Amino acid sequence: MTLPLPLFTGLSAFPLTPADVDGHVDAEALQRLLQRIVGSGARSIGLLGSTGTYMYLSRAERRRATEAAIESVGSRLPVIVGVGALRTDEAVAHARDAAAAGADALLLAPVSYTPLTQEEAFQHYQTVAAATDLPLCVYNNPSTTHFNFSQDLIGRLAALPTIQAVKMPLPGNGDFSGEIARLRRIVAPEFAIGYSGDWGAAEALLAGTDSFYSVAGGLFPRPMAALTRAAMAGDESGTARLDAMFSPLWELFKAHGSLRVMYAAANLMGLSSALPPRPLLPLGPDITAKVDAAIAPLRQA
Amino acid sequence: MTLPLPLFTGLSAFPLTPADVDGHVDAEALQRLLQRIVGSGARSIGLLGSTGTYMYLSRAERRRATEAAIESVGSRLPVIVGVGALRTDEAVAHARDAAAAGADALLLAPVSYTPLTQEEAFQHYQTVAAATDLPLCVYNNPSTTHFNFSQDLIGRLAALPTIQAVKMPLPGNGDFSGEIARLRRIVAPEFAIGYSGDWGAAEALLAGTDSFYSVAGGLFPRPMAALTRAAMAGDESGTARLDAMFSPLWELFKAHGSLRVMYAAANLMGLSSALPPRPLLPLGPDITAKVDAAIAPLRQA
Numbered sequence: 346m347t348l349p350l351p352l353f354t355g356l357s358a359f360p361l362t363p364a365d366v367d368g369h370v371d372a373e374a375l376q377r378l379l380q381r382i383v384g385s386g387a388r389s390i391g392l393l394g395s396t397g398t399y400m401y402l403s404r405a406e407r408r409r410a411t412e413a414a415i416e417s418v419g420s421r422l423p424v425i426v427g428v429g430a431l432r433t434d435e436a437v438a439h440a441r442d443a444a445a446a447g448a449d450a451l452l453l454a455p456v457s458y459t460p461l462t463q464e465e466a467f468q469h470y471q472t473v474a475a476a477t478d479l480p481l482c483v484y485n486n487p488s489t490t491h492f493n494f495s496q497d498l499i500g501r502l503a504a505l506p507t508i509q510a511v512k513m514p515l516p517g518n519g520d521f522s523g524e525i526a527r528l529r530r531i532v533a534p535e536f537a538i539g540y541s542g543d544w545g546a547a548e549a550l551l552a553g554t555d556s557f558y559s560v561a562g563g564l565f566p567r568p569m570a571a572l573t574r575a576a577m578a579g580d581e582s583g584t585a586r587l588d589a590m591f592s593p594l595w596e597l598f599k600a601h602g603s604l605r606v607m608y609a610a611a612n613l614m615g616l617s618s619a620l621p622p623r624p625l626l627p628l629g630p631d632i633t634a635k636v637d638a639a640i641a642p643l644r645q646a
Numbered sequence: 647m648t649l650p651l652p653l654f655t656g657l658s659a660f661p662l663t664p665a666d667v668d669g670h671v672d673a674e675a676l677q678r679l680l681q682r683i684v685g686s687g688a689r690s691i692g693l694l695g696s697t698g699t700y701m702y703l704s705r706a707e708r709r710r711a712t713e714a715a716i717e718s719v720g721s722r723l724p725v726i727v728g729v730g731a732l733r734t735d736e737a738v739a740h741a742r743d744a745a746a747a748g749a750d751a752l753l754l755a756p757v758s759y760t761p762l763t764q765e766e767a768f769q770h771y772q773t774v775a776a777a778t779d780l781p782l783c784v785y786n787n788p789s790t791t792h793f794n795f796s797q798d799l800i801g802r803l804a805a806l807p808t809i810q811a812v813k814m815p816l817p818g819n820g821d822f823s824g825e826i827a828r829l830r831r832i833v834a835p836e837f838a839i840g841y842s843g844d845w846g847a848a849e850a851l852l853a854g855t856d857s858f859y860s861v862a863g864g865l866f867p868r869p870m871a872a873l874t875r876a877a878m879a880g881d882e883s884g885t886a887r888l889d890a891m892f893s894p895l896w897e898l899f900k901a902h903g904s905l906r907v908m909y910a911a912a913n914l915m916g917l918s919s920a921l922p923p924r925p926l927l928p929l930g931p932d933i934t935a936k937v938d939a940a941i942a943p944l945r946q947a
Binding site: 366367368395400431432434456457458459460462466468469488489491621622623624625 | 669
């Protein structure tokens with residue numbers, strides 16, 4: 346039996362993409378964040394994910410961010426690059442840019458304005474997947490795209506040659522094992538099934554997901570990698586202990602959105618002075634104080 | 647008592663923006679569509695609305711479309727231009743471009759990727775509204791933006807100097823009169839309350855909305871203007887007769903999305919050979935045949 350590619354297993358850490366108010370990427374600040382991930386135990390970097398504000402950056406700035414990341418990380422960790430866009434031709438262009446810059450894999454969400462049909466999403470994926478030789482992960486994130494994948498669509502996508510992984514949202518009913526089993530039945534054994542939604546990491550990994558795509562991993566890669574390792578080894582008490590350390594952060598993620606919380610955390614840690622792209626607003630002082638308290642144990646872990 | 651601006655009363659007709667597969671606007675085809683609206687009884691043109699695929703067009707192409715529209719329509723009808731964008735600075739740039747091109751008003755939807763808070767939407771509107779002197783209509787369209795305006799937010803926005811109208815989605819409970827009454831209590835008398843969602847036009851207008859923002863009006867402005875006039879005059883039987891003529895089209899809108907149906911109709915009418923922007927797909931031959939049948943009476947009206 347062939348196993349999922351190493352780049353789609355274990356912890357994938359999703360850093361912010363620090364940028365100024367005009368959307369120009371601060372390559373140095375980005376590289377500082379990436380260097381903290383290298384050697385942490387994370388198995389890949391998820392560049393230009395939702396946390397990396399890909400939808401708020403121009404093509405030129407996405408290319409700059411990708412080049413800066415590859416330059417910084419080299420071959421020490423695979424870099425998975427988000428290439429989603431409203432137009433299919435734009436997503437193809439981003440995919441080609443990422444491949445030209447030396448990315449290891451692509452991440453593609455079905456971003457839409459006019460809601461997409463299942464067939465429209467299929468053809469969008471088919472076109473972008475065929476644009477490069479890079480392995481592609483299907484980014485299933487209805488909280489931002491408002492697109493719901495049918496089981497049938499995931500099966501059709503998993504059969505395309507370069508599509509080798511899916512990043513699922515937390516199941517509404519909390520039944521990870523059931524959902525993973527249903528997905529395993531419709532995909533090849535080497536197809537990787539992963540989850541995102543950080544507060545579900547422990548449960549998803551204990552239930553046997555191949556990978557976890559983590560926002561917190563972008564700033565706290567060591568404890569998040571430790572949680573991932575513990576859970577993948579079936580160590581329930583070790584996992585619970587680490588998850589408890591993250592738990593105040595999870596509550597803030599749920600209340601204020603993980604992106605806003607991560608900007609506040611990066612600012613508090615002196616890693617970046619960047620603000621979220623407007624119209625998104627930085628958190629006020631009261632919530633920022635809560636973020637400060639929540640990250641205190643994580644900064645030392 | 648001051649009344650709503652004429653440009654935010656009556657029928658606003660929303661044409662497609664014909665473009666090639668690379669997103670280059672076909673200015674001549676757009677002008678053909680606009681000339682059919684002038685003199686039809688429509689009171690304004692809603693350029694670059696959702697039907698005008700604004701979110702799928704670059705800044706340069708939006709500017710070209712706006713310039714082509716103003717050149718074609720002149721002062722014969724006011725042109726309301728959609729300026730929504732994911733970034734606040736981009737929406738500001740679109741607003742300034744529209745003003746420089748001679749637009750009469752702006753239409754702004756709270757487009758998002760990361761879901762927006764009420765306060766983020768408020769500040770986004772405040773910034774874009776302050777960027778020009780043009781009157782601005784709040785585009786409340788949760789089916790594409792997935793943002794839900796609170797009553798409180800609409801009240802705050804209506805108090806800003808240049809914000810003079812709102813384009814509401816059809817109320818979930820069908821209670822137009824109740825919703826209009828609630829909105830009238832929180833806005834100034836000269837603030838215009840309009841609706842969109844074409845199959846609700848008759849009911850919304852009979853219930854006393856100031857304006858209707860219509861997709862079908864972009865291709866069938868004469869019968870849609872007749873429906874609007876009849877309903878605004880309280881002529882229930884005349885309204886019902888016209889609404890019945892549109893009813894097969896409304897069913898297709900609900901089943902396949904008004905945008906896809908309008909592309910098929912424009913192609914059938916020989917007005918444009920443009921296709922919807924990928925990933926959106928043109929309708930197949932079976933549904934196109936149904937569109938052909940549905941528009942037959944409207945083409946002659």
